[in-house]
Amino acid sequence: MSADGSRFHSVILDQDACKGCTVCVTTCPAEAIRVRDGKAFIIEERCIDCGECIRRCPNHAKKARSDALESLADPASPFDWKIALPAPSLYGQFPDTAPVAEIHRALRSLGFDEVFPVSAATELVARATRAYLARPDARRPVISSSCPTIIKYIQIRFPSLIEHVEPVIAPMELAARIAKSRARRRLPAGSRVGAFFISPCAGKITETKAPLSGGESAVDGVFSVKDVVLPIIAALKNDGADRIEPAPSAPTGDSAPEISWGRREGEAAMTVAGSPFRYLAVDGIELCAQVLESCENGKLPGIDFLELMACREGCVGGPLVASSPTLARHVLTVRESSAPPAATPPDPAGEAPFRDPDLPARPALLLDGDYRKARAMMAEMERIYAELPGLDCGCCGAPNCHALAEDIVRGKASKTDCVIILKEQYRLLLEEGK
Amino acid sequence: MHYHFAVPGDDFARAGNASAEMKKILQRLGIPHAVVKRTAVAMYEAEINMVVHAGGGEADIDIGDDEITIVMRDSGPGIADLELAMQDGYSTAPELVRELGFGAGMGLPNMKRNADELTIDTAPGKGTTVTMRIRIPGAE
Numbered sequence: 059m060s061a062d063g064s065r066f067h068s069v070i071l072d073q074d075a076c077k078g079c080t081v082c083v084t085t086c087p088a089e090a091i092r093v094r095d096g097k098a099f100i101i102e103e104r105c106i107d108c109g110e111c112i113r114r115c116p117n118h119a120k121k122a123r124s125d126a127l128e129s130l131a132d133p134a135s136p137f138d139w140k141i142a143l144p145a146p147s148l149y150g151q152f153p154d155t156a157p158v159a160e161i162h163r164a165l166r167s168l169g170f171d172e173v174f175p176v177s178a179a180t181e182l183v184a185r186a187t188r189a190y191l192a193r194p195d196a197r198r199p200v201i202s203s204s205c206p207t208i209i210k211y212i213q214i215r216f217p218s219l220i221e222h223v224e225p226v227i228a229p230m231e232l233a234a235r236i237a238k239s240r241a242r243r244r245l246p247a248g249s250r251v252g253a254f255f256i257s258p259c260a261g262k263i264t265e266t267k268a269p270l271s272g273g274e275s276a277v278d279g280v281f282s283v284k285d286v287v288l289p290i291i292a293a294l295k296n297d298g299a300d301r302i303e304p305a306p307s308a309p310t311g312d313s314a315p316e317i318s319w320g321r322r323e324g325e326a327a328m329t330v331a332g333s334p335f336r337y338l339a340v341d342g343i344e345l346c347a348q349v350l351e352s353c354e355n356g357k358l359p360g361i362d363f364l365e366l367m368a369c370r371e372g373c374v375g376g377p378l379v380a381s382s383p384t385l386a387r388h389v390l391t392v393r394e395s396s397a398p399p400a401a402t403p404p405d406p407a408g409e410a411p412f413r414d415p416d417l418p419a420r421p422a423l424l425l426d427g428d429y430r431k432a433r434a435m436m437a438e439m440e441r442i443y444a445e446l447p448g449l450d451c452g453c454c455g456a457p458n459c460h461a462l463a464e465d466i467v468r469g470k471a472s473k474t475d476c477v478i479i480l481k482e483q484y485r486l487l488l489e490e491g492k
Numbered sequence: 493m494h495y496h497f498a499v500p501g502d503d504f505a506r507a508g509n510a511s512a513e514m515k516k517i518l519q520r521l522g523i524p525h526a527v528v529k530r531t532a533v534a535m536y537e538a539e540i541n542m543v544v545h546a547g548g549g550e551a552d553i554d555i556g557d558d559e560i561t562i563v564m565r566d567s568g569p570g571i572a573d574l575e576l577a578m579q580d581g582y583s584t585a586p587e588l589v590r591e592l593g594f595g596a597g598m599g600l601p602n603m604k605r606n607a608d609e610l611t612i613d614t615a616p617g618k619g620t621t622v623t624m625r626i627r628i629p630g631a632e
Contacts, residue, residue: 215519218529351512354529355536356602357593423519429628432521433555437493464520 067105068123068263069112071098075119082111082120084452087343088214092465093455103422106210107261108343108368109377122260122378124282127289130169130254137252137278139245141237142170143230144256146177146311146320147373150386151287154393156294158312164293168286170254174237175311179229179411180319181401184329186226186411191335191362197222199338199353199361204228204325206261207368208346209270209417216350217419222364225415229319230255230262231269232411234276252278256286258320258376259369271413282378313401314394321387322372326365335362342370425467439463447478493555499539499564501548510551511535521555523628531560531626534606537599538564538622544589545569546620559608560626567619574612578604 078096090104091111098111098119111120130140142165149158156164162173183204190196201222203209212219234253241251257263257280266277311317315331318324323339330337338361340349346366352358369375374390375383425439426432443463450458454475456465465471474480495517497510515532523531535551542549546568554561571577577584578600585595604610607624614620 217525351508354515355508355511355533419525421519421522423516424522425520427522429522429630430557433493436517436521440493 066102066264066268067100067107068260068267069100069105069107069109070121070123071100072119072121073097075117076115077117077119078455079116080452080455081114081116083455084450084457085110085114086457087347088211089457089461091457092470094470101422103420104214106207106214106368107259107264108207108211109260110343112260112377122282123263124257124285124378125254125279127168127281127285129279135252137250139171139241139249139251140169141172141174141234141241141251141253142166142168142256143174143176143233143237143253143277145230145258145262145283145373146175146180146317146324146390147258147376147379147386148256148283148286148320149317149393150320150374150388150390151283151379151381152291152294152389154389154396158317158393158397159310160294161290162308164290165256165286167293168289172237172241172308174233174240174253174308175316176229176233176255177313177316177319178309178311178401179233179236180311180316180325180328183226183229183232183411184315184325184331187224187329187363188333188335190224190226191329191333196224199358199364200224201353201364202325202329202366203413204319204365205367206265206270207259207343208366210261210420211343211346211368212350213270213417213420214422215347216354217421219350219354220417220419221415222353223417225412227271227411227413228265230265230277231275238276254279254281256281256283258283258373258379260377261368270417273414283376284378284380287380309402311401312397314397314399316401317390317397318394320373321390322367323365324372324390326363329365330363336360337363337365339365339367341367341372341375343368425464435467439467442466442473445473445479446476449478451477453477495551495553495555497551497553499542499548499551501543501546504543507539507543508536509539511539514553518555518560523560524630527560527626527628530606531562534603534624534626535562535564537602537606538562538624540594541599541622542566542568544585544594549619558628560628562607562622562624562626564622564624565619566621570616570618570620571612571614572616574614 076097078093083091088104088106090101092099166173203224238251255277263280266275269275315328322341326337326339340346371383371387374386425435446459448459454462456462511532518528546566549566552563580601581597583595583597589595608627609625611623
């Protein structure tokens, strides 16, 4: 199956760079990777776009399907007005001596006509969430919809919690809609306006190609944070005459609560500010899984809102950032300490940040749609598992012995893929030959 | 199909592992989400009870054509007054356990709420066996 054509995920493999070492296989939290014929292979319906394989691959063979920065200068571009939408996590990548407004100017100099910070849409999202939290029919705890990886994880592993996910769109999407509608009102009729997200993660790339709640995204392209960091640093140094002034109408998006969305707990704190709601803010997929398990068991009494971030420290820990997550989080909090304390949200221009509440479950673990057949496969899986060594070494190309048993039952692997079993068979053959 | 889990009595951190494991198995079988959740919650509560009150025990799960049967067996102190124990909020859990956020007196009521059928065989000094049945809708 072609990774490039996938609607489900944005992590792709560089076939030439992959050595088939199984590091990604055994560390994938979704158990979505196998090594077959010496190359890693992503089971696309299981991939949650967390990017852990991008972080782990020793050969840098895992990449995200972001756009190349050179495409901005492409004369054949379908857009004649290009808006950059930087994620708040971008501000954690540069020393706090470079003000947010300077980073925006530097970003604009890379070939954008306008910068509309995603942070400027956070207050509207927080208000919508607060309004939803006040509704008696909201299923508590309400789960933030900001992290697409967490939502995918819920769709696959915790489908009974789908109805806890708030029916609110994420700041990226809202920012794109507002920025484009404002630009269209200002620009001559017929202008072709494009919005480009500067992303810390692969999950957001998928979100622009195939939004979780269906429909089309207003985001037209995605550049990774790490691809813009060096050009921005170069532009920041060059504070001479070629500096470009920001578009006059652009919101600053540089208040403390707005930029705090780039780190863990920023969103939750802003969302419940001035309300009696209680929240938990959780970062890292493992801790998120534990909290979701507690949530499903009904063991989170008194919690109204769950901010779940798949990456450690929040979005500053995304797989497509340049700086270390802890340092980037630190830089953000330093910026917050000297930033304006309150946001002034832009005119929402009639854009309601709510989405269709229906999210489908993704039965990626299902063995077979026929219950009896699935049960027979499960029984066979347990029988095979009992014969496997139980070392979970990953040498077979599956993440553990259970996964190999499952792959065998699904007809995707065989028992002799296990090196221990193969060695045993080889030994028996040698003895027979004596 | 049969599954067996030993529920360790001395490791609070592992309480809930068996029900989480069962959840994954039921998802692979395509059991409806609501039924998976009810099964997991009922089993989780029983696991916690075993750890808190009985020093652990054994969990046996049968996945049949049209129902899931969970048998949780321990050799703990038994339940002195079952009627009282079934009431919402009644708890004999020690203070230390309550401080951990457990022992709210909702264990048995939650099992009853989530299982289609709950039978408890218990007597002081003889241990407790909780049997829960959960029907699988749509399976014939």
